[in-house]
Amino acid sequence: xxxxxxxxxxxxxxxxxxxxxxxxxxxxxxFLREKIGVIDKARLEDGQDTSDLCVKAFExxxxxxxxxxxEIGCVVVCTQNPDGNGIxxxxxxxxxxxxxxxxxxxxxxxxGCSGFVYALSIVSSFMTSNGLRNGLLFTADPYSKIVDxxxxxxxxxxxxxxxxxxxxxxxxxxxIWLPRAFAFATRGSEGQALNNAGGRLEMNxxxxxxxxxxxxxxxxxxxxSREGLxxxxxxxxxxxxxSKFIVDTLRDRLKxxxxxxxxxxxxxxxxxxxxxxxxxxxxxxxxxxxxxxxxGFGVGLSxxxxxxxxxxxxx
Amino acid sequence: MTREESDxxxxxxxxxxxxxxxEGADWxxxxxxxxxxxxxxxxxxxxxxEKLGVRIPDADVDSLVSLRDISEYVASSKRLG
Numbered sequence: 001x002x003x004x005x006x007x008x009x010x011x012x013x014x015x016x017x018x019x020x021x022x023x024x025x026x027x028x029x030x031f032l033r034e035k036i037g038v039i040d041k042a043r044l045e046d047g048q049d050t051s052d053l054c055v056k057a058f059e060x061x062x063x064x065x066x067x068x069x070x071e072i073g074c075v076v077v078c079t080q081n082p083d084g085n086g087i088x089x090x091x092x093x094x095x096x097x098x099x100x101x102x103x104x105x106x107x108x109x110x111x112g113c114s115g116f117v118y119a120l121s122i123v124s125s126f127m128t129s130n131g132l133r134n135g136l137l138f139t140a141d142p143y144s145k146i147v148d149x150x151x152x153x154x155x156x157x158x159x160x161x162x163x164x165x166x167x168x169x170x171x172x173x174x175x176i177w178l179p180r181a182f183a184f185a186t187r188g189s190e191g192q193a194l195n196n197a198g199g200r201l202e203m204n205x206x207x208x209x210x211x212x213x214x215x216x217x218x219x220x221x222x223x224x225s226r227e228g229l230x231x232x233x234x235x236x237x238x239x240x241x242x243s244k245f246i247v248d249t250l251r252d253r254l255k256x257x258x259x260x261x262x263x264x265x266x267x268x269x270x271x272x273x274x275x276x277x278x279x280x281x282x283x284x285x286x287x288x289x290x291x292x293x294x295x296g297f298g299v300g301l302s303x304x305x306x307x308x309x310x311x312x313x314x315x
Numbered sequence: 316m317t318r319e320e321s322d323x324x325x326x327x328x329x330x331x332x333x334x335x336x337x338e339g340a341d342w343x344x345x346x347x348x349x350x351x352x353x354x355x356x357x358x359x360x361x362x363x364x365e366k367l368g369v370r371i372p373d374a375d376v377d378s379l380v381s382l383r384d385i386s387e388y389v390a391s392s393k394r395l396g
Contacts, residue, residue: 035354206357206373213361245354 002124002135003178003311006166007281008061010053011159011268012142014043018156025152032156037244041159041269043144049083051093053162054138058098061164069098073132074105076123078115078139078273080196080299081146082108094138105132112194112299113240114184115139115273116163117306121182123167137165139273146201153205157243159269163277173313177284177292180307183223187211187301194299208298212246216297217253219305224293227307231256234307235289240296241265241275272298284310318395321367322386328362329382342383349382360385369393 017040022032033039044053054077061067075091075098082090091106100106105126109119116139127135143158170176193207216239224234237260239247244263251261262283264275271278276294284292290310297303332355340349346356360371363385369392371379379385389395 031352031354035352204373206360206376209354209357210361210364213358214365249358 001178002127002167002169003176004120004165004280004308005168005171005174005176006061006065007163007277008057008064009161009163009274009278009281010057010060011042011161012044012048012053012056014045014160015040016043021156025156027152027156035243035245036156037247037263037265038156038159038269039266041267042161044142044160050077050079050081050140050142051083051090051097053140053142053160054090054094054164055097057138057140057162057164058094058136061166065166067134067166070101071134072098072100072104072136073130074123074126074135075100076107076109076119076135076137078109078111078119078137079141080110080112081141081143090140091138105130111273111302112141113242113270113272113275114296114298114300114302114304115141116165116276117182117294117296117304118184118302119273120165120167120179120306121184124179127167133169135167137167139163139165139277141272141274143201143272146196146199148200151201153203154201157270158201159265159271161268161271161274161278163274163281165277170311171313175310175312177280177308178311180291180309181223181227182304182306183219183226184304185215185219185302187215190301191299193301208242208301209246209249211301212242212297212303213249213253215301215303216250216295216305219303220254220293220295223305223307229291229307231260234291234293235260236283236287236292237261238276238279238283238292238294240298241270241279242298243270316367316393316395318386318390321389321393321395324366325363325382325385325389328359328366331362332359340382342386343381345380346382363389367393
């Protein structure tokens with residue numbers, strides 16, 4: 001069965017401080033820390049493009065484990081801010097930059113903050129259907145390409161970053177995170193709440209907040225109920241890091257203990273489809289967690305939740 | 316539902332976001348003066364919509380600057396006495 005064997009992340013070296021701009025945006029430091037939750041975030045460096053983030057994340061993955069590029073059966077990039085104008089697809093650019101075999105499938109997935117959960121299902125199913133043993137899933141959506149730096153609604157929230165997720169069958173040693181169940185949903189009728197208007201991101205903050213606060217808890221509760229699981233049986237809830245305020249709101253509405261809902265955006269911001277794999281990289285490596293919920297929500301409007309379980313080699 | 320019951324629900328929702336009792340607060344004070352920032356307000360309006368069964372379109376939000384405004388908006392929408 002295909003699952004997540006490893007995750008490596010990369011934040012570009014360009015930095016942008018929110019603290020330096022609170023007066024300009026008319027907010028105080030308490031609001032920035034307690035509500036937005038993003039003190040500073042990474043920005044693409046000059047000349048760096050989406051595929052370059054993927055290459056860097058892949059290098060970090062290689063630094064962690066040996067990986068033979070000839071054994072990669074598919075490379076998938078989840079992005080809505082691809083290299084150039086999207087032709088060729090960024091996965092093909094990454095395929096070239098990594099020097100992967102011609103016998104390797106490559107395609108992009110166009111989704112925003114729900115992208116990692118969707119992509120996990122898509123890629124693992126694709127690999128299973130086609131007998132592929134190793135696949136690379138990159139989430140790389142550098143919003144600095146489309147965020148208006150003067151837009152108070154978005155400029156303090158989004159950061160650039162990338163995660164490289166290695167999907168494989170269970171390795172001979174170590175452990176694997178296997179998807180147990182998924183739920184997907186879409187409210188296309190309200191999609192304009194987050195849109196790219198001629199190269200500039202527009203966000204109706206109230207609409208996105210209202211959608212997230214009402215739709216996401218229902219989906220998480222429903223999936224857990226479908227699987228016969230209670231909060232006590234879930235070790236961690238890794239929620240898309242839209243802002244500290246939305247994560248706190250979801251935690252309150254779901255009545256979850258604070259310790260089960262980690263935050264990771266103070267120095268990276270909302271990295272769109274990369275927030276969940278970044279949480280997994282940070283909080284699962286040394287954790288005793290065996291069963292987790294992941295949930296992503298945003299552009300679409302789209303939301304997706306999954307339950308993952310850890311399986312150790314030989315069990 | 317009476318206007319008093321509606322106001323009690325609005326007050327309870329506001330207290331949740333302010334983190335303290337509203338007793339003695341001036342309902343005509345702007346939200347910022349009673350400790351509600353823009354995100355608290357988004358939460359408060361969502362809570363009012365859910366608990367009182369009213370829909371507050373974005374176009375109407377700018378006209379709501381105090382708890383009294385919300386109270387009157389709900390009373391008018393639900394035709395409360």
